[in-house]
Amino acid sequence: MPEAKYLLVGSSHAALEALRSIRQFDPDGAMAMLTQDTHPPYSPTILPYVVSGRSRPEAVLLRDRTFFEANACAFVPNARAVGLDAKAKTVKLESGETWRYQTLLIATGAAPAIPPVKGLDGVKFHVLRSLDDAKGLRSAMGGARSAVVLGAGLVGLHAAENMAEAGLSVTVVEMQGHVLPGYFDAKASERIEAAFAGHGVKLLLGRKVVEAAALDGGHSCRVMLDDGKAVEADLLLVATGVRPAVDWLDGSGVAIDRGVLVDEAMRTSVAGVWAAGDVAQAMDFHTGKPALIGIIPTAVEQGRIAGAGMADDPYRKDYPGGLPVNTYRFFGRVALSIGQATATDGVEVSESDENGYRRIVLADNRLVGYASVDQPFDVGVMGELIRRRVDLSQCKDTFIARPADTGRRLMSEQWR
Amino acid sequence: MGAAFDTIAFKASLCDGCGDCMKTCSEVKGGASRLAIVPGAKEGGFELAICRQCGDPKCVQVCPSGALAKDGDSGVIGWDAQKCVDCLLCTAGCAYAGIAVDPQAARVAKCDQCDGDPACVKACPTGALEWRRAGSLYREYGDKEDLFVPGLSGCQGCNSELIMRHAMRKIGRNSVLATPPGCIPGMGSVGYNGKTGTKVPVFHPLLTNTASMLSGIRRYYDRIGRKDIVVMALAGDGGTADCGFHAVSGAAERGEKILYICVDNEGYMNTGMQRSGTTPYGSWTSTTPVGEHLKGKTQDAKNLPLILTAHKCRYVATASTGYMEDLYEKLDRAVEASFEGFSYLHIYSPCPTGWRVPSSKVIEACRMSVDSNFVTLWEYTNTAGLRFTRSPDNPIPVVDYVRTIGKYRHLDAGQLAHIQAKVDEQVALLKLMAADSPSPPAAHRAPGGGEAPAAAGSLSGPLRQEIARN
Structure with a gap:
């Protein structure tokens, strides 16, 4: 039975960062990275750029064989984990093979959440989570004239833009009243929505799909909306969010809410098992409660902490809590947000419509959220001000008037 | 040795926000400036946003396209325009x-340090931006053999140990070393139980006869034709400025071909922090206590390296571990000069134990001592005279340095004024001596758009008299 002191299940940002973190402390403990993917590591975030053709699929790979050799880590693709026996400390693969571990990282990420729409299982539809999905969508785009996208989150909007730019007639259906809910307030979203409308993308907001049906022998489809209208298209993309990939943990004893529940050290409820990245439900910076924040910065931070814990590194730091971060490009424009950018209750909000839009959210003279459209800001600087809970009472007016300069100044002072 | 890299350093106190750095960066790189000077908290103050070329760079870790990577040789975080998809997650x-x-x-841009020759630094007229090459020195010399045993029993954060290990790494095995009583032998470099603490011949002369013994050793080596041996001392300020001074002065006067390095920690730190001839005015020491009547040392320090220049030595220089580039260049020249005549290198060395400085702040104390002109960096040869190796222009107030040192905690305004006046006087004198040598290309003008710094000739009357009197 193959065995590893460190077994990493998953091969994206969280697992890669855990690898690095482990190797900083333990240069040669036996390590293996298992992934269900057929490719070397890549980021799900890169996929829209593969769809658009901007990035060649072979150029988005983040690590190669040399890297794994140099880091003494066995990289095992096509290895889908289907079961965890925490007592025996083994992971069972779809192939029937079983791996034994001393420490395990669950970094299986998330999988597309498919809504329970009547008739959807009888329709050929696309999702966008893996490199093969991206290649499939890109090739399908080539033969399609029209597309319907379910969901106006980041994946849905990126794909809708790509398809519109490729000349398809695109319709996006979103349940919520605005695009990118949670990241942007209505005013910011409206600017983004206007850009899509300007590029010929039809946005159906506050609408729900109630039924889907195949047409033309499966070459196209029709979706029925809750207002009784129907949309027909050659291509259907389901982008209604993702769900942590936890199915394989059934019966393992690992505590799961929506994702794998972890403590401040990224430990799960089971000894010897850690979790990080999109699969993990770790503490939210603002609420202090477990939350799903499926973005690269949290995956990286969680992966590092988990790796340090697995290697028993005495300098491991506790997870300070995740902050939502979004850097979104659309039709060459920029929309950014960090923290509680849409908060309205118990906070002080400053909005500006000059040279783009920005929304600064303060609580108790401290920054808690920041969003902008067409007005780039230093997301990392604002993130640090939020994380460090920097008291802005001495410079609040200056900060609101000139946030970029003031933020840079505050961080420059912190450096010395 | 671990990774250490060269870096662009920023001294906020010298920046007047002229923006020349940004203009130059923008021109050289053809786009937006990759560094930004922003208004500081205080009126007229400025701060800097620039890539710090982090050791553990988050921008690299969060990049989904593999477009950012830290170069293992230069330490620069490079950006690959081809791979970048402009997602801005970095x-x-x-x-x-x-x-x-x-x-x-509409893309990101970041500092690449202009391949080791940053244009912004060259454009900075006040010296607020500096290109610090200590990183590559550490990398180069860190790989060389350490000629001291591990586990010397210096205090935590000992700067003298740093000087010893670096100096001997640079000088190498072809040397004979004298370490008169002081911290340097005291921490174990002469050894125990019949074994030396160094990998070169080392001996432990008296405080009084170091330079005399070295003179004899050199003459013997000359006689048997071994002119390639560096005959040297690593001595303290007590053994050099006080008890050993007559021997040093005699050897210097005779032009003995030895390298004499004085590690000046401003007192007899090894024996319990007594005052020495180089202890500065106002310092607390165990023999210049601070109480109801006494407020630290009542006399000024003697300027030992300046006294050595009066011996017309082959080479005299001052150095500080706060400016390693400068120290290393001087070590080279000092070694070379020691084959031709008396070569004297005076290295200022804050003592965390005796000065009441946290060990983590020792190098910062070194830098601030230089930045305030409390310590000046210069070199002298008997042919070319004296020249500054680091511009004394645009200093920070001495009080900013003194405040960081525990042994000066008690100083009153009068004492601080005395120290500042003494520093100004020393600098004025050095400027007079350096009047014929080109000044180093650090500061072209004072911050705040002022005129060029005062030339040596324009000294005010009383200061001139004071210098003449000295």
């Missing part, structure tokens, strides 16, 4: 706005 990783959006190009 800007979310950077806490210092070191990678930011260039609005014109």
Whole structure:
């Protein structure tokens, strides 16, 4: 039975960062990275750029064989984990093979959440989570004239833009009243929505799909909306969010809410098992409660902490809590947000419509959220001000008037 | 040795926000400036946003396209324009706005240190931006053989140990070393139980006869034709300025071909922190206590390296571990000069134990001592005279340095004024002596758009008299 002191299940940002973190402390403990993917590591975030053709699929790979050799880590693709026996400390693969571990990282990420729409299982539809999905969508785009996208989150909007730019007639259906809910307030979203409308993308907001049906022998489809209208298209993309990939943990004893529940050290409820990245439900910076924040910065931070814990590194730091971060490009424009950018209750909000839009959210003279459209800001600087809970009472007016300069100044002072 | 890299350092106290650095960067790189000077908290103060080339760079870790990577040789975080998809996630990783959006190009841009020759530094007229090459020195010399045993029993954060190990790494095995009583032998370099603490011949002369013994050793080596041996001392200020001074002065006067390095920690720190001839005015020591009547040392320090220049030595120089580039260049020249005549290197060395400085702040104390002109960096040869190796222009107030040192904690305004006056006087004298040598290209003008710094000739009357009197 193959065995590893460190077994990493998953091969994206969280697992890669855990690898690095482990190797900083333990240069040669036996390590293996298992992934269900057929490719070397890549980021799900890169996929829209593969769809658009901007990035060649072979150029988005983040690590190669040399890297794994140099880091003494066995990289095992096509290895889908289907079961965890925490007592025996083994992971069972779809192939029937079983791996034994001393420490395990669950970094299986998330999988597309498919809504329970009547008739959807009888329709050929696309999702966008893996490199093969991206290649499939890109090739399908080539033969399609029209597309319907379910969901106006980041994946849905990126794909809708790509398809519109490729000349398809695109319709996006979103349940919520605005695009990118949670990241942007209505005013910011409206600017983004206007850009899509300007590029010929039809946005159906506050609408729900109630039924889907195949047409033309499966070459196209029709979706029925809750207002009784129907949309027909050659291509259907389901982008209604993702769900942590936890199915394989059934019966393992690992505590799961929506994702794998972890403590401040990224430990799960089971000894010897850690979790990080999109699969993990770790503490939210603002609420202090477990939350799903499926973005690269949290995956990286969680992966590092988990790796340090697995290697028993005495300098491991506790997870300070995740902050939502979004850097979104659309039709060459920029929309950014960090923290509680849409908060309205118990906070002080400053909005500006000059040279783009920005929304600064303060609580108790401290920054808690920041969003902008067409007005780039230093997301990392604002993130640090939020994380460090920097008291802005001495410079609040200056900060609101000139946030970029003031933020840079505050961080420059912190450096010395 | 671990990774250490060269870096662009920023001295906020010298920046007047002229923006020349940004203009130059923008021109050289053809786009937005990759560093940003922003208004400081105080009126007229400025701060800097620039890539810090982090050791553990978050921008690299969060990049989904593999477009950012830290170069293992230069330490620079490079950006691959081909791989970058303009997602801007890197800007979310950077806490210092070191990678930011260039609005014109709608892409990110970041500092690449101009391949080791940063244009912004050259453009900075006040010396606020500096290109610090200590990183590559550490890398180069860190790989060389350490000629002291591990586990010397110096205090935590001992700067003298740093000087010893670096100096001997640089000088190498072809040397004979004298370490008169002081911290340097005291921490174990002469050894125990019949074994030496060094990998070169080392001996432990008296405080009084170091330079005399070295003179004899050199003459013997000359006689048997071994002119390649570096015959040297690593001595303290007590053994050099006080008890050993007559021997040093005699050897210097005779032009003995030895390298004499004085590690000046401003007192007899090894024996319980008594005052020495180089202890500065106002310092607390165990023999210049601070109480109801006494407020530290009542006399000024003697300027030993300046006294050595009066011996017309082959080479005299001052150095500080706060400026390693300068120290290393001087070590080279001092070694070379020691084959031709008396070569004297005076290295200022804050003592965390005796000065009441946290061990983590020792190098900062070194830098501030230089930045305030409390310590000046210069070199002298008997042919070319004296020249500054670091501009004494645009100093920070001495009080900023003194405040960081525990042994000066008690100083009153009168004492602080005395120290500042003494520093100004010393600098004025050195400027007079350096009047014929080109000044180093650090500061072209004072911050705040002032005129060029006062030339040596324009000294005020009383100061001139004071210098003449000395």
